[in-house]
Amino acid sequence: SMTDVIPEADINKAIHxxxxxxAFDFKKFVHLLGLNKRSPADVTKAFxxxxxxxxxxxxxxxxxxxxxxxxxxxxxxxxxxxxxxxIKGDKDGDGKIGVDEFTSLVAES
Incomplete structure (x- = not known):
């Protein structure tokens, strides 16, 4: 579950x-989660x-x-x-977000 990757308190704060x-702001969401400070392996797990x-x-x-x-x-x-x-995350225009695109999206946040 996601709490294996990110502390529940951070998840609750970000969701709240x-x-x-x-308006949903992915960058702010990532920062509240602290996802941008997690290891690439954790970001991949979240994906x-x-x-x-x-x-x-x-x-x-x-x-x-x-x-x-x-x-x-x-x-x-x-x-x-x-x-x-x-639109922000789909770099190759295939209408979906792959793991590399997700990782980039988090890294850019």
Whole structure:
């Protein structure tokens, strides 16, 4: 589970920050989680947890549930938030985010 990678307190803090329908900001989310300070192996682990169907990619549907991937308390992203994040993360334009793209997205945060 995600708490094997990131302390639960940090997850709760990050989820809570975006609870009120505040525009989702991936960079801020990553910082609140401290994910940018984790090892590449931990970032990869987080990716695989978010990749629910184990396709090797985070597709749009999974991206919409990114907050829920960290905590059941998380909300779904809006369609706009999801699309914005997909555009930001999908460097090769295939409509989904691979592990390298996810790692880059975290590193850029």
């Amino acid at each position: 920050a975006f609870k009120a329908g505040e 695989h947890i978010l990749d629910k169907d184990r396709s090797g990619y985070i597709e749009e549907e999974e991206l919409q549930l990114i907050l829920k991937g960290f905590s059941k308390e998380g909300r779904e992203l809006t369609d706009k938030e999801t699309k914005d994040l997909l």
